[in-house]
Amino acid sequence: MGRVIAILSGKGGVGKTTITAELGIALAKRNQKVCVVDADVAMANLSLLLNMQGSPITLHDVLLGESSVQDAIYDGPMGLKLIPSGLSIENYRRVDPERLSSVIESISNQFDFILLDCPAGIEKSVMAAIAAADEVLLVTMPNSPSIADALKAKITAQRLNVKIIGVIVNFVRHEKGEIKFDDIQKILELPVFGLVPYDQEIRRSFMFEKISPLMVRNPGSPAALSIQKTAAKLAGLSVKIDEGEKRGILARIFGIFKKKSQ
Numbered sequence: 183m184g185r186v187i188a189i190l191s192g193k194g195g196v197g198k199t200t201i202t203a204e205l206g207i208a209l210a211k212r213n214q215k216v217c218v219v220d221a222d223v224a225m226a227n228l229s230l231l232l233n234m235q236g237s238p239i240t241l242h243d244v245l246l247g248e249s250s251v252q253d254a255i256y257d258g259p260m261g262l263k264l265i266p267s268g269l270s271i272e273n274y275r276r277v278d279p280e281r282l283s284s285v286i287e288s289i290s291n292q293f294d295f296i297l298l299d300c301p302a303g304i305e306k307s308v309m310a311a312i313a314a315a316d317e318v319l320l321v322t323m324p325n326s327p328s329i330a331d332a333l334k335a336k337i338t339a340q341r342l343n344v345k346i347i348g349v350i351v352n353f354v355r356h357e358k359g360e361i362k363f364d365d366i367q368k369i370l371e372l373p374v375f376g377l378v379p380y381d382q383e384i385r386r387s388f389m390f391e392k393i394s395p396l397m398v399r400n401p402g403s404p405a406a407l408s409i410q411k412t413a414a415k416l417a418g419l420s421v422k423i424d425e426g427e428k429r430g431i432l433a434r435i436f437g438i439f440k441k442k443s444q
């Protein structure tokens with residue numbers, strides 16, 4: 183049985199979808215069998231981030247009982263598998279998110295990891311995604327509104343008896359005014375499991391004609407390296423950086439020296 187992990191935040195826009203996709207690829211690169219699931223049945227955009235739009239069968243069809251889950255699993259980058267969600271507002275209104283648990287259970291023996299990209303908030307579809315998981319990874323920004331919402335999400339997960347692994351702090355800039363990791367740990371009473379710096383390269387994922395995830399396009403960028411560390415920690419593996427990633431790091435160090443010498 184694989185580990186089913188809900189990527190949850192409470193607050194919207196803090197990076198759940200980004201982290202689900204990038205962490206999924208990072209785990210797949212480390213030979214883990216991984217499926218990422220767009221559990222954001224209302225505002226699906228995991229397939230957009232993976233540049234895998236237009237899949238004919240989606241989680242909507244599966245939750246409506248109109249398709250088999252096996253037919254909704256698609257091949258993504260680096261061996262990653264994706265179950266996309268649908269874009270139809272009509273179908274979204276008709277789906278019963280509570281069926282998600284049985285759907286996920288039916289595929290859990292096919293994978294080492296199933297990552298569920300949760301919607302924001304703590305409404306019915308979020309509760310269904312948490313209930314379908316064995317574990318939760320919280321995502322927050324280092325600011326008060328985001329941490330307050332993460333706390334609500336944590337309490338919701340606890341009420342559903344789902345284990346909380348820890349919190350991933352995203353958009354870290356090490357700026358004055360950011361809430362410090364120690365304080366985040368104290369407020370949430372959870373370990374900081376990973377941190378992801380603010381990285382312009384992530385924003386650029388959507389700026390190309392051909393969208394591509396950071397882990398594919400630039401695995402040596404600061405955010406990609408952090409996510410790889412988190413992936414290794416999650417899988418209990420040693421942090422190994424491949425040649426392409428090393429080149430990325432060297433190019434950056436070289437860039438810094440070049441700038442200084444100009």
Ligand SMILES: Nc1ncnc2c1ncn2[C@@H]1O[C@H](COP(=O)(O)OP(=O)(O)OP(=O)(O)O)[C@@H](O)[C@H]1O
Nearest residue numbers: 194195196197198199200302353379380381384385
């Ligand atoms: N570390 C980062 N550095 C820079 N930009 C980031 C970072 N993480 C995420 N982003 C950007 O922030 C935006 C929101 O990210 P994302 O869609 O992953 O958040 P979300 O929590 O899934 O949002 P929603 O709650 O709407 O589903 C995206 O444009 C993404 O590219």
Ligand SMILES: [Mg+2]
Nearest residue numbers: 198199222300
């Ligand atoms: Mg999202």
